[in-house]
Amino acid sequence: MIxxxxxxxxxxxxxxxxxxxxxxRSLWGEHVHHGLWRSGGETPAEAVIALSDMVGERLGFRAGDRLVDIGCGYGATARRFAARGAVVSGFTLSQAQVDAAPPAANVSLACRDWLDNRLPDAGFDGAYAIESSEHMVDKPRFFAEARRVLRPGAPLVVCAWLACDRPTRWQVDHLLEPICYEGGLPSMGNAAEYRAMAEAAGFATISHVDVSAAVARTWTICAARFVRAMLADRATRATVLRARNRRFALSLPRLIWAYRTGAMRYGVFTFR
Structure with missing residues (x-):
């Protein structure tokens, strides 16, 4: 664990x-997660929806199913699943994200820590976490809470930023550890650690797909948009330069290089 x-x-x-x-929101929109380029010809807007749809495919939910979105962001994926008949409860640590999310039928978003979610036992037919497990201070408890709130046999789909299995000292010191520090990640695990934590919580690992090559383009697009905004937009420039968390900008080139060197991976897990 990094x-x-x-x-x-x-x-x-x-x-x-x-x-x-x-x-x-200005750099990437309402989906605060990577895009997935399946054919290579998708626009960024199509690519982020493709990742959400990949999660939906693995959940295999039906109309009327109760889903929990762990780390829901602005609720874009929750609204997409609700439009297909699901009833979705979402959790995020950010009040700004809840405030910015448009209301939608069968979607409820709460500003609350997943590790203190207060949901009933065995009350949901599926759960998913798209790039939120990285932000969990206690990752084993993240899995334990998911296991607790799911009915027996229900799926959990996790999309995660991962470290490679054997990063070099240079990759840890100059890419992975700084990405954690600059991006607000209390830790970054590898694929084997994720499987072990899930299985310790009572899940079986159904599948793990490495889609690093299909998502890496996200960061070259974000970096280009960020540079253009910093050069052309005075408000963006002022916001970034005043921000307590402005170090996040340093992670843009690190993320590009972390994917290109293989130091960082992107995994999609299905547990049951």
Missing amino acids: HPRAPGTSVAVADHYDELDPIY
Whole structure:
């Protein structure tokens, strides 16, 4: 497990997303996660929807199923699944994200720590976490809570930023640890650690797909948009330069290089 130089907290994660809310929305929109380029010809907007749809395919939910979105962001994926008949409860640490999310039928979003979600036992037919497990201070408890709230046999789909199995010291010191520190990640695990934590919580691993090559383009697009905004937009420039969390900008080139060197991977897990 990779840990940042300063211990991460849920309060720091909330502050990161609350403060940088306008930057994230302007750079990438309502889906605060990677895009998935299946054919290579998708627009960024199509690519982020493709990742959500990949999660939906693995959940295999039906109309009327109760789903929980762990780390829901602005609720874009929750609204997409609700439009197909699901009833979705979402959790995020960011009040700014809840405030910015448009209302939708059969979608409820709460600003609350997943590790203190207060949901009933065995009350849901499926759960998913798209790039939120990285922000969990206690990852084994993240899995334990998911297991607790799911009915027996229900699926959990997790899309996760991962470290490679054997990163070099240079990759840890100059890519992975700084990415954790700059991005508000209390830790970053590898694929084997994720499977072990899930199985310790009572899940069986159904599948793990490495889609690193299909998502890496996200960061070259984000970096280009960020540079253009910093050069052309005075408001963006002022917001970034004043931000307590402005170090996030340093992660843009690191993420590009982490994918290109193989130091960082992107995994999609299906557990049951």
